[in-house]
Amino acid sequence: MKFTLELDILFNKELPAEAHEKISEWLREAGETILLKGCPKNAIEEACRITEYKILNDRLHLKLESGRRVRAHVGLMRLWKFLAPRIGKEFKVGLKDVKVKKFLIEVELDRKPLKPVTLPFTEYVKFENGKAYLSLKDIDMTAFKKNYIDKLLTRLKEKIAAQYVTGKAALSRVVRESPPRLEKYKLRDDPTPLLLEKKWIKEYPLAGVWLILPPFTALIRAIESLVIDRIAKPMNFKEVLFPRLIPLEVEYRKGHIAIANEIWWVCRPKSRDPAFFEDVVDYAIITGTVPREKLMEKLEPPSCGLSYAQCEPFYQIFFKEVVDLDEEPIKFFDRFGPTWRYEAGGLKGIERLTEFYRIEFAWLSSPEKVIEIRDEILKRAEKILDKIFDVEYYVEATTPVYLEHAGMVEEKESKMEYVKTYDLVVKLPFQTKSRPEKILEIASFNVHEDFYAKRFYFKEKRNRPVWTGCVGIGPSRWAYIFIVRWGLDFDEWPKEIRKYIGEKLPKSPKLVTW
Template identity: 25%
Template sequence: MECTISLEGLSTSQYGQLKYACAFVDETITGIDIDGDILRITHSSPLGNAVIEERAKRLAERFSKGDFGFKENILFEHRVDVPHHEDIIAELVEKKIIKVLEPGMFIFREPFSSLMRFMDDSFVAKIARRFEGLKEEHYPAVIHADTLNKTNHFTSFPEHIHFLTHLREDLDVIEGFSQTIREIGGWKQDAPLDLNASMPKPKFTMNPSTCYHCYEGLQDEVLEGDGITVTAISKCHRFESRNHTDFGRLLDFSMREIIFVGKPDYVKENRLKAIEYLKELAAEWDVDSWMEIANDPFFTNDFQVKASFQRNQEMKYELRLSVPYLDKSIAASSVNFHSNTFGNAFNIKFGKRSAVTGCVGFGIERWVFAFLAQYGLDETRWPAAFREQYADWQKKQF
């Protein structure tokens, strides 16, 4: 089935956000296209066209409440006429460098896996270690639901959350589950199991963002001096429905962050330094890129209020790398300022005031995907500085 709705009155700057959000309208959706000012949704929902159309219109209304200055604002550009314009994903799959387990979930092999480690090491050496007093931490991939609740993730990005649970500590439940699986010949998605009765409500979720654990670790602390800078890398998880078929939208991904916690001036000054360091790196590696003001894709009725506040206060910048064969770009890094949101939520103080926070994020897989999309797998075509640094790094391995 197919339903269409008019986008007349909706700013074209909102089309991408709307298309992304429509993937969550119904689990049977197979296609979402925007042609001119018409949104077209293909689906097989037993609810029928009327329900799907009403839900899509509800989302369109959410994104249509004024443009609120959603204009491009470029901080810097480093534009390059890159040599590669072919489908890099198809090439990586054909050469068995990546194995697609399902949309958004891959196994990465050489040289992709080595490039991931090289880039992460470079982000630490070239950017993170330039901040005085840097500390490194290591975080789990799982986060307590109570902790995630303090970040407002449940209300801002509910569609992303991967919940974790387990069989109840009940011998009858455990043995009954095992016996059912045995009788039907192994796990099946439609197995006749009453999971609501067999599993408790989730206490944990998969962590959607590296910096959350940093704030959790500082809960109820009073900081000394101007502030602290922490770096960490962790596996993060976000469910994005059929958007996982889009370039770089992974279900499971690696995020390196540099996190600033402390006085406002400390965080703001380090954030400005981070922007300059990213600018230097983009030029050094000669990647086709630019940094612009951005907003998070809030999945809430007050999307416009939150997103416009973020943009007007310039709280989020994204470093975007071009993907030539798609004629589009992807956000590979972000530089964020949270004010005292997390300082208040986790009772982090300096003196009697709540700490403010900011962070710089690096999507490791996205950086590698975008770099290879621009320069391909032939190392002789890579920028000289990148090629030399990668060769030097390889000599030090193992």
């Protein structure tokens, strides 16, 4: 690893002539002390070195070179802290800012990238002979103070590692499965056209969003009630109402900026004054269309996203808080409203939705209890599929979904013998309309370890490890596989579902034209 940094330290006023010699002395002293601090004697060549300097009236020009030990940007910050009080006290001159002329980095790679990599703050990222060569740009004092440089190098390695992950299939293994049951399924094809024909759903002018009408709504609510009665209540989960507007800082801490391409972003109006939107209103009334570009001009940049995972607010509850693991585990579930995911053109049937309804379970406790809670939820969910839904399914151990969302790849094995993420997958007798596969993932069961404790800065009163977990169960997707298995004849449905609905299904309205 090699760093070459050329820059000017700018003064807030001109130096007196006598300052030049003194600053030279201080630079020599720094090179023999603070720039070597923490570097082993057998690796001095890896420390930061001042290889060139020039003292001007209003600035100090420096060229810093280093290896991996005391890196050039770390050396710069040490120099700043070393020089600022001395120059200020002796000559009444302050250090104002830095102006980077050139910043080159050479770093060895464990893997050869499979395709080009782009990074912010870089003029170029080149690869040759097992190394990456970076030229940085737009680096200011904030970048040095907040250590953007080391974070950038970490991100480089993460992006290269991610190129070697080809998806869940490459990292998944089936851990158990139900007996074969496909021959029992009442429907042999996607139920979306049938649900449209029977007026259980109606198309809506937005891809992945449907009008869910009384019969299908009754089924979805019945499944929701079943899940709450069989999982949430006996496991003592408490119901909460989580917000669906997720501020940018929460999106960042959750790791969702890495999936910005899948999130619906929310923009506030620039003004609440009706006159500000008058031209938009006039145009719409006259033309019968909404002027999208003109409307966009009236909006602020995004301030939040629509909830993607539903559990984002759970971790925000504990932001910078201290918890007590001597208390009972904190266990919440939420069914307040829908979550949203942008799936572009991949939405054709009702099995994959832009707007969908889920029951989200989230909990916080010790490592052992977090794993125990996750496994118990999975056991109970399997029992519903096995004993009531009577579908063919399997459980697979797979890539931790929270790492996928954060754009990260797990490189090390856990010390504990357990699986971080299980997916519950139902087999179908047909390919879904949205994807060419005869399966449907219907729930994900996750142990996060201390991933969110670190990102949301919460700790335990005695510094014991704090872990979290989450499970999302979508009644709308469960209703889909229920219909495939049992059909639309209410009288043939299992009594465990019918009891939540009553003697018969509610009907959709009769219209002259539909």
